Amino acid sequence: MINRRTLLKSLALGTAALPLGSAFAATTPKAETQFLFSLNTSTIRGQKLSLPEIIELAARAGYDGFEPWMMEIQGYLETGKSLASLKKLASDAGLRFFDCIGFPTWMAQDAAKSETGFVQMEKEMGILAELGCPRVAAPAIGTEAPLDLMQAGEKYKRLLELGRKTGVMPQLEFWGAYPSFYHLGQAMAVAAAADDKDAKILADIYHLFRGGSGFEGMRMLDGHAIDIFHMNDFPADIPRLEQQDKDRVFPGDGAAPIKELSEVLKSKGGEIILSLELFNPTYYAMDAEYVITTGLNKMKRFF
Template identity: 60%
Template structure:
């Protein structure tokens, strides 16, 4: 290159960079698409049937539900079918966003893990039949310390099973479960799986209970997760002594909800806010009132 042309190229470089940056800044990032979901645990204590839970969720104004696998099994045991459950959900305009199951797929014991995968495949088949495209995949069966690469290999196999059935596993961690209790552990396994369909399932309570905190959410892209369990942490209880039953409505505790909401809204992608509570005080109240209250309190931030 002639010296004259080289100098000319260098002179133009800042202008090109400036124009590129200006263009990039002029393209606003799309905000997250928010859906409101009722996890059936929130109204479990009222002893409703699954059809009654679906009716309650619809009347309260939720977009859909997060149903537990054992509730589907109880529905089937009553003589009803998966096709009738799918019809009921469709007629009620309730999307089955996700399901909760407890198959020991991550167990280090090979035989137990094999049983866990068989259980997951069976449950995924049931969920596919009702139009549910996701299932929680907590680290059931794992013992400390977990091997990240070994767990990632199992998660990769589970993702393959998800593609086969059409029901994708969402890798979940629990704050009080020693072997797999933090956001960093969950992300390590998900990243090591090196799979385009890998997603995690965070929970406001578990982020606090396991010591992860909430700043890590700002480091995640919109593709990192679809579903997040929303709830809050009551004041006055030591973190290590908190239990699931202590969870309260979003905004009624010490979690920095506006900060969390801002992170989730700006993150992009699909964000399904699933109200998951196990509060016995709420279970003693009217189910519809609890569902409506939980939705109203969540919507204050979103």
């Protein structure tokens, strides 16, 4: 009868004899995390500035890039200007297109609505590719609860294939107050079901809180799973389920454990984009340059 010590010794020797490609390789040390700072244009939407004006302000404030919404890009094109001119504006200002916010219904359970969403997503990815924007947010617009997470994973896999075709990769996004897709755990399940090396999750401080995810789950995502992270904070004096997008405040001005979260993100390694995304009407009444400069400075307190 083989005793435990003999068995362990045999297993160790057997593993050592395997070809190099047969055993798990030694873990490669992670590169130091590099943070880039982005402005989501929703932060100063109330000031009703044009995209060229936003680009000028973001560059002057010291951002590395920005995150426009598709409706703003379409509005720019409707003035008769071209994608090439918009790309040049950003390039001349030293800003990168980090990501774009759009709302195609690619994940919808209704087959016709889902197909329409894929067609729209491909069209919008083409626009973003011309701008040199490598990412697009992919929320669960058009879905209803309960959501079959395995089926959603199959659709996300298809969307990732479309992303590789166009060069614009979809970032799976969940919203804390959205009935069908509100929790980090759901996003992780869909990403896992896609079984794809390019799967990414776009998380947000407000949405992690509002949907009840909390922040400890972020420890389970390594740097490969996160390209971009939305920065904001939430007030302590409004019950969680009553909070709305408009209640978001500057990072560090609310109750979020941002110092602890910053340590988690710093441990990921690689490049992570921190994008300031606010919808606060109080800030909309302020000078736009003051708002975005203040927001950038408050992010840099932690990163």
